[in-house]
Amino acid sequence: MSASPVREEAGEVRREDAFDVAALHAWLSARMPDLDGPPQVRQFGGGVSNLTYLLRYGSRDLIMRRPPRGHKAASAHDMRREFTVQRQLKPHFGAVPEMLAFCDDPAVLGGEFxxxxxxxxxxxxRELPAGVTLGPDQARDLGHTVVDTLADLHAVDPETAGLGDLGKGPGYVRRQVEGWSRRYRGALTDDVPDGEAVMAWLEEHRPDDVATRLIHNDWKLDNLVLDLDGTPRVVGVLDWEMATVGDPLMELGSAMAYWITADDDELYGLLRRQPTHLPGMPTRERFVARYLSRTGLPMGRWEFYEVFGLFRLAVIAQQIWFRYRAGQTTNPAFAGFGDAVRILVARASSLAGVGGPAGP
Incomplete structure (x- = not known):
């Protein structure tokens, strides 16, 4: 196992994502006068929603987050919300970055950041970085810390953290099924399944809320910063764009849509974006069982949460595919998202027992 951090690689800023560095530095240095700039700016390429940049001020690295240009969902890309969630949560859940400054003046960079x-x-x-190895025991421990940290987050009382107003009260499961169905229909293109059978199944089989907890809503390995020196630990959780207060089992189902293992079918395996295929990694069944054991939450039919997670991921991919097809983004990482939508809808259809296309 790696004994020292492997720093996330940041590349050149894409032309479509460039901004006025001098304006940013002037605004930021007025609030942090010890900065010696302007900074060297690089862009992280892993995300598919909000844009993330490295601001290198000599030996000090800062991170900036801002929305993309072009079409965006009405509730997405809320920088104030993302900033506030992390600032309020930090005293109660240590694996959150330190917030430094928020800007809502569009005269600086054209929008919030x-x-x-x-x-x-x-x-x-998707693959381990150079210099990192994970044997079966270490992969198992990594899987366990991912589960346990999620359970720890769900143990935070939203009211105590000052985040109770993120929720809309009872009916979270219903709102999620209705909301993601509406988003899929709104972003539909002529080259993907209409998804109507899956959406009808989710509506018919949706359970009542089992609990109301603070949830991250995009729980996957590329949003987790790890300490791999010894037993793996989660030292940072990133990308709080979709954080809210709601049913934690819905988050569990969403997280499992990303948890693709070595014994999954070939088409689904094409969508793997994290090294959950390594020997020793917990299966989805063991992940869920450990989570339920730590939280004490009841579980009805797991099939509902699993199908929901797959469909929700299909909607996220389809919203991005809609933007890519419309020419609102030229990021080549999105070129295969139409195929991803077809695979995810097909898998959700199969698990729900409503048939569906076989994928690309």
Whole structure:
């Protein structure tokens, strides 16, 4: 195992995502006068929603987050919300970056953005980075810390953290099924399944809320900063764009849509974006069982949460595919998202027992 952090690689800023660096530095240095700039700016390429930049001020690294240009969902890309959630949560859940400054003046960069401290550690994506190895025991321990940290987050009382107003009260499961169905229909293109059978199944089989907890809503390895020196630990959780207060089992189902293991079918395996295929990694069944054991939450039919997670991921991919097809983004990482939508809808259809296309 790696004994030192493997820093996330940041590349050149894409032309479509460039901004006025001098304006940013002038605004930021007025609030942090010890900065010696302007900074060297690089862009992280892993995200598919809000844009993330490295601001290098000599030996000090800061991170900036801002929305993309072009079409965006009405509730997405809320920088104030993302900033506030992390600032309020920090005293209650240590694996959150330190928030530094928030800007809502469009005269600076054309929209909202915020700046935070960089969390040092390793972020894992589809394949392990150079210099990192995980044997079966270490992969198992990594899977366990991912489960346990999620359970720890769900143990935070939203009211105590000052985040109770993020929720809309009872009916979270219903709102999620209705909301993601509406988003899919709103972003539909002529080259993907209409998804109507899956949406009808989710509506018919949706359970009542089992609990109301603070949830991250995008729980996956590339949003976790890890300390891999010894037993793996989660030292930072990133990308709080969709955080809210709601049913934690819905988050569990969403997280499991990303948890693709070595024994999954070939088409689903094409969508793997994290090294959950490694020997020793917990299966989805063991992940869920450990989570339920730690939280004490009841579980009805797991099939509902699993199908929901797959469909929700299909909607996220379809919203991005809609933007890519419309030419609102030219990021080549999105070129295969139409195929991803077809695979996810097909898998959700199969698990729900409502048939569906076989994928690309």
């Amino acid at each position: 915020y700046v935070m401290e960089r969390v040092e550690g390793t972020i894992l994506r």
